[in-house]
Amino acid sequence: MRIMLAPMEGVVEHHVRDILTRIGGLDGCVTEFIRVTDQKLPYKVFYKYAQELESDCKTPNGTPVRVQLLGSKPEPMAINAQELVNYGAKAIDLNFGCPAKTVNAHEGGACLLRTPDRVYAIIKAVRDAVPRAIPVTAKIRLGFEDRSSYMDNARAVEAAGADELTVHARSKVDGYKPPAYWHYIADIRAELKIPVVGNGEIWTVEDYLRCREQSGGADVMLGRGLLACPDLARQIKAHVQGEDYTPLTWAEICAMLYRYYALTTPLYCERNCGNRVKQWLMYLSRQYPQATVFFEAIKRKTTPPEIEACFQEALAASH
Known part of the structure; x- marks a missing residue:
């Protein structure tokens, strides 16, 4: 059972990662996305979003941090992933889930889910560019206009060589409106051999238990739910492990x-x-x-x- 802190643009920067990981219960974090176009980015851009590069890619309490890239072109994504590894990144995460209109208008984030072959090409380029010991992970939604392409994209992620997939159980059009369709994650887990992490609409311990039941998996990524309840990860782990825990006042x-x-x-x-x-x-x-x-x-x-x-x-x- 692992609980990850989700990347949230403009919200979960390194100070927030530090605070939430100090509270406990989290097994890892992902940075806000670093936008890749055609350029090899300078270190100062990487550092702006991933200051943990200066501390072995861990928060002050030792929680691992993956550095997240967002872009639509395989070669620049691969080049910048290589640069990140040279600067000390221990894991690279690729964003195929951002629903923001400005991002999608520039062919980034969730819009790529309309073309699973492009998802495959980006992940494969990054996977081929960085050492095998560096995990390459990806986050997707269930689709763009609807949820019909969820399995094609999940298969593309695995076929391209990703080490892990996180699934936000909604389409781009679904946005952040309840519910999250966790049962799709169960279908993906049955098909893929790589680890699959569930994400979306987990606000309470009870939500986690329902997600685990419907998705068939214990690993989750928490975003807004952890901002609303900063010790939610600790509450979940205490409940599952049968430990006494008093929530934060x-x-x-x-x-x-x-x-x-x-x-x-x-x-x-x-x-x-x-x-x-x-x-x-x-x-x-x-x-x-x-x-x-x-x-x-x-x-x-x-x-x-x-x-x-x-x-x-x-x-x-x-x-």
């Missing part, structure tokens, strides 16, 4: 958010200094009612003194 979550705010504030211009915290509070509101109250208090605040005052009030109220 709002006081602990609020203190975690404050540390994140203090750490990241110097990275943004003043008017944007609270944006990441506000974004995270939106997810947390699903699990913690207090997050909704905090968000209402902070949502129109734009200066560090205003945001600091909101934090102090929230921290005091949480105890």
Whole structure:
């Protein structure tokens, strides 16, 4: 049983990976995607998205991090994968699941699922370019306009030499609307010999158990569910392993958010200094009612003194 942290563009950067892996229960992470066009990218671009390259591709608590590439042309993808390995990447992940219109308009992400042969060509080029000891993994959705191509794409991933496949159990058109169609993952697992990881709509321990039952697999990747409930991976593992575990309290979550705010504030211009915290509070509101109250208090605040005052009030109220 493995639980992975999903890549979420503009959300799960290295600070968030550090925080969530410190909480525990996670066996690995994937970076936000690095967009590949026709160029060999410089190290500074790789480092921007994968600062763990400087620490043996592990978060500070030792959790492995895969570096994710997104692109539509086999040769540039292969060249940049080689560069990443030269810079210390321990695993390369390939994105065929991003549903964003801007990405799809430039022939990246989920739009490639319309042509399984292109999925195959990209993965094979990368697999051939990097040493056999470097895992090459891929993430797909069940299709683009609909879910009819799911098996063709899954077969293409395996035939191209990928070491593992993660399946977000929705099509591009499905977006993020419930439900996730986990039973398709069971079909894929029955067909493929490589490990298959389930992803999509896992918000609670009960969701995980339903996903495991319907998909036939214990390995999952958590995205929004882990932002809404930062210790969800620990809760799942404790339940499955029959261990006692007390979920994080709002006081602990609020203190975690404050540390994140203090750490990241110097990275943004003043008017944007609270944006990441506000974004995270939106997810947390699903699990913690207090997050909704905090968000209402902070949502129109734009200066560090205003945001600091909101934090102090929230921290005091949480105890």
